[in-house]
Amino acid sequence: MNENRTLLNKRIGMLGLGHVGLTLGLTFAEAGFTVLGYDINSTVREKLKAGNAHFSERGLDDLLAKHLGNAFQIVEGFSDDTTCDVYVVTVGTPLDAQIRPDFSYIRSAAEDLGKCVKKGDLIILRSTVPLGTTREVFLPLMRKGSGLGEHDVHVAFAPERTIEGNALEELRTLPQVVGGLDEASTELAGEIFSTLTDTVVKLPSLEEAEIVKLINNAYRETVFSFANEVSLVAKQWGLNTKRVIKAANEGYSRSTIPFPSPGVGGYCLTKDGFLLSTSAEAKGLKLQIIPQTRNVSSTMLHTVAEELRSFVATHRPYAHAPRIAILGFAFKGNPATSDMRGSMSVTLVKRLKTMRQKFELVGYDPLVPKERIEELGVHAADSIEDAVAGSDVVIIMNNHEHFRTLSGLHLADGSKGPVLLYDTWGLHDPADFSDLSHIEYRTL
Ligand SMILES: NC(=O)c1ccc[n+]([C@@H]2O[C@H](COP(=O)([O-])OP(=O)(O)OC[C@H]3O[C@@H](n4cnc5c(N)ncnc54)[C@H](O)[C@@H]3O)[C@@H](O)[C@H]2O)c1
The missing domain is CATH 3.40.50.720 (NAD(P)-binding Rossmann-like Domain)
Structure with missing residues (x-):
């Protein structure tokens, strides 16, 4: 009990208050932490300060109303009077015009953190990234700004795996995956997430945690695309796709084919397969199924x-x-x-x-x-x-x-x-x- 109280005394800083940062930040506030939220976009900050969420998510408006100004505060940046013990980075990781990962938000967050992080703090990267990003892109920039040594701060990657629309519930029910720079980082990040959910899956490296997110989403995109191809064949043969998929799944646990859709959409599923392909290419490997x-x-x-x-x-x-x-x-x-x-x-x-x-x-x-x-x-x-x-x-x-x-x-x-x-x-x-x-x- 005492240990938990000490943990809850840690102040959490959220960098990015989009779909991931706002829901997670408020969930930490609900769990008992004091959370300071910063978004680089001033329109987002102003809307939130006025109590208005900038997107729709079940239960979000109520949770914001409950914690805003108390356990959850919007800040103009992290400086001496807004210093935190734990920082969670949830900035976007879109693809650029050449369909390559755009690291600009990750880089700017790392530079910002470099200016405020102190010895002993924990940094958690939550954005979905190609393999190696935490270690090779994020960490060097953050360290350079901070002047801190290799193991002066704890660093972990912990992927966001909630489904939009049900994020607040899933943050309290889904297992949380964490992988740290070292054992102490994994343990500390695991303790933070154990205040939200019963199951924390600890992995021994940053990269193992990074790939979990990529394979979860690449897998989903692949099975949805498979169902969509099935619908194309069925259509050509004048068959009822839903009926045949139901028949293929019925009482047959080796087959759980989803129903088709007009294409796989969404911010995550349209890019995370690319992030996995890019990770393979970084090691000279060309993937075959996922790019298709x-x-x-x-x-x-x-x-x-x-x-x-x-x-x-x-x-x-x-x-x-x-x-x-x-x-x-x-x-x-x-x-x-x-x-x-x-x-x-x-x-x-x-x-x-x-x-x-x-x-x-x-x-x-x-x-x-x-x-x-x-x-x-x-x-x-x-x-x-x-x-x-x-x-x-x-x-x-x-x-x-x-x-x-x-x-x-x-x-x-x-x-x-x-x-x-x-x-x-x-x-x-x-x-x-x-x-x-x-x-x-x-x-x-
Ligand atoms: N949307 C989801 O449900 C979901 C689920 C799982 C994983 N992810 C991943 O999480 C990450 C964030 O996704 P999102 O949907 O929340 O994106 P988002 O665009 O809704 O939010 C990102 C926010 O970060 C802010 N930002 C950018 N640079 C910043 C900086 N230096 N400091 C502070 N704020 C900064 C942006 O202004 C924006 O509001 C992505 O990598 C995404 O792939 C998203």
Whole structure:
């Protein structure tokens, strides 16, 4: 008990208050730590200071309201009066225009930390990184700024593995993986995370912890892409993909194939396979399966867009700009999120806009703010009913529960010809539309 109290006396500094940093920082506050949060983006800081989270996540608003100004404080940087004992780095690690890892945020965080870290502090890198980044990119820069020796600070890598939309719950239930620079770092980082969750998986090196995150996500992208390829074969043979996947999985524990989607999206799954490939290339190895998965997603999107084009070419040959309603702009709908990074809907919009055939695009998402949809050049509707009314094509692009409420009654009456309802996530029972001659129901 006393030991735990000593641990909770440690002050935690979060560098980056995005999806990962804000949820984790508030979870540490809820566990009893005092947490100081800094984000380089002043708009983010100001919004948070005013009590407004800048993205949607279940339970986030309540937790922010509970701890803001008390156990969780927004600071303007880390200096003498905001010094901490533990720093957690959660800055972004996007890909650059050449599809190479962009280390600029990691570098700037390391430099910032170099100015404030003291002997005995613990630094935890939480961002998803290619293998070797903590040791070879982050540490040298941080040390250079601090003037500290090799083992003066504890350093660990601890990957974030929560699912967006359910992050706050998963932070308290998922095993936390930690790998340190040395045993003392692993132990200390393990103790910090053991205040959140029952299971801490300790690994003997930074790199083993780094690769856990990469293989978790590369694996997910691979199995989703596999399911998507299955749907392409089934489609060509006129088979019901969901039914055959269900049959393949039923009572057969050696097969857990997911259902298909119009392509694998999201900030993490669209880049982490690349980060693993880059890690292999750093050691002269060219991976074969993982680099192909992005091509499968491109093929899915291409196939879907082509089907829309060919439907209107057949059923609205004289229409100047047939109306397409796109439902779902967040990269996924379950668990629900407002995050549009890596969203297949954004890629679909771009593709439709480059076609010779012009379309009137209308969009709706229960969580994405309307202005974000408008920024794509898509008219944002107020409701699902507004979006689909009068549309020639309705395409469901994510698996938000709300889209299950769509019924034949909402769709146009078919006086101009049938309406295509393309349910790319298979949310509906095709039988619900089989008697409605004005609707052509399709799924993957
Ligand atoms: N989104 C997820 O659910 C998720 C899940 C697992 C892992 N990850 C990984 O975690 C990392 C962060 O992801 P995210 O979704 O939170 O990104 P994000 O873009 O939402 O948040 C990163 C934040 O860091 C801030 N930042 C950049 N440089 C900074 C600096 N020097 N000091 C302070 N703040 C700085 C940015 O302004 C931004 O607000 C990425 O590596 C990502 O791959 C994300």
